Amino acid sequence: MEQQKDEKIIFCKGGGCTAKLGAGILSRVLERLPKGPADENLLIGYDSKDDAAVYRISDDTAIVQTLDFFPPMVDDPYTFGKIAAANALSDIYAMGGEVKTALNIVCFPESMDLNVLGEIMRGGSEKVIEAGGTLAGGHSIADADVKYGLSVMGTVHPDKIYPNNQGRPGDKLILTKKLGVGIVCTANRVKEASDAAMEQAVASMTMLNKSASHICHSYEIHACTDVTGFGFLGHLHEMMDGKLSCRIFADQIPVIKEALDYADEFLLTAAGQKNRNHVGEFVSFENVSFAMEEVLFDPQTSGGLLIAVESQQAEALFEELKQAGHPVAIVGEIIPKAEKEIYVGVL
Structure with a gap:
């Protein structure tokens, strides 16, 4: 025994997409x-x-x-x-x-x-x-x-094909899964995560993006990526590709609630800090808590799809994804290239 x-x-000493270079x-x-x-x-x-x-x-x-x-x-x-x-x-x-x-x-x-x-x-x-x-x-x-x-x-x-970098100004950005699984798994390794938080994280990580992708086939999708090891902001940085900027509404982003609590207790991943070091200079935060910043940099394992959809179709896509059981939200919009690449605030 x-x-x-x-x-x-x-067997488990820290992995998933936090292990990415x-x-x-x-x-x-x-x-x-x-x-x-x-x-x-x-x-x-x-x-x-x-x-x-x-x-x-x-x-x-x-x-x-x-x-x-x-x-x-x-x-x-x-x-x-x-x-x-x-x-x-x-x-x-x-x-x-x-x-x-x-x-x-x-x-x-x-x-x-x-x-x-x-x-x-x-x-x-x-x-x-x-x-x-x-x-x-x-x-x-x-x-x-x-x-x-x-x-x-x-x-x-x-x-x-859904490329990750062909979004257009005016496109709405939709996220299909909650963020925070990296922080929750980190808390779990030191026995600080609640059973409920870990159950949410596991349910999210084991859920295929098959349904969300199939639903998107009926809409005008300009760009798409899945949010994994580089975190929400890292993958968003790749979507902007040096040609565009975007506004992100931090208060609209779906998050495992306990992840914010664990971030406030500094139960963070080294990979999350690497993500901050890599893309932090491209991001402007306004009225965003430290915990939420960390969640946005947090590496996700088997994360959701981040979708750039034609603005007039965003609400219909959101509703169909929601009806299919996805914890989905419209989290921002693409704008023409500005001084900063990513502006994170509240709606």
């Missing part, structure tokens, strides 16, 4: 890579800082390719598997695509109970099935720590 207790502590470090590496000859069929590559690669194979079909994996952020292996899979699948939905196949990515210590690995992969497999995809194989290596995720392939019509 004592050995199992120790194994659980080793900082955006600044990543950018410095990527910009130095050789690009190779341009391929006109590569519709979206890493140059756009988008959620996945998109490659056209015919006039009406393009392949969406992505992968994501990370260490555990919860103690239960089965729940971790579901979260990791939902997070990886999300990039297909952020591009407007449909999931087709997935491959497991597994790093696992040979000394650990294989039943733990079985539970992780069971959770992942269930989410792939829920997504309508097929788990077609995978790759594993022995490692000192547990890591799990998926490589996912989907399809999308080449004319119906």
Whole structure:
């Protein structure tokens, strides 16, 4: 029994999207890579800082390719598997695509109970099935720590891709999940999170973005991303792409309430501080609490979609998403490029 207790502590020592490399470090590496000859069929590559690669194979079909994996952020292996899979699948939905196949990515210590690995992969497999995809194989290596995720392939019509950086002035910004899961998981690791807060966080992280993405197909979507490791403001910074600015209404943003309490108690993530260091200079805050600032920088694991929709359609999209059970809100609007990129205040 004592050995199992120790194994659980080793299993979860801080992961999810808080484990991502900082955006600044990543950018410095990527910009130095050789690009190779341009391929006109590569519709979206890493140059756009988008959620996945998109490659056209015919006039009406393009392949969406992505992968994501990370260490555990919860103690239960089965729940971790579901979260990791939902997070990886999300990039297909952020591009407007449909999931087709997935491959497991597994790093696992040979000394650990294989039943733990079985539970992780069971959770992942269930989410792939829920997504309508097929788990077609995978790759594993022995490692000192547990890591799990998926490589996912989907399809999308080449004319119906959701890029992350083609928003237009006047577009309304809609967020489909609550923020704060990174802070809640951090509080949970030091036994400070309530059961209710952790239940909300797990429910959010295991919820696929499939329904939200499908609902968006009926609307004029100019840009979309899922909010993950770079936090709400980091991914919003990528959406503005140096060409646009936006107003964000902090009092309209859906948040796990306890995350604000934990932020006030300085139960913060190192990744959140990296996000602040990377994008803080692009953001202007007015009448926004310290706790809310931290939530906006907080890295999210399997976060919601952040959608730029044509302004006249925003209310209808909001209502349909709400009726489908998403904790959705209209959180801001895109404006022409201004002195600051992101203005955060209250409505």
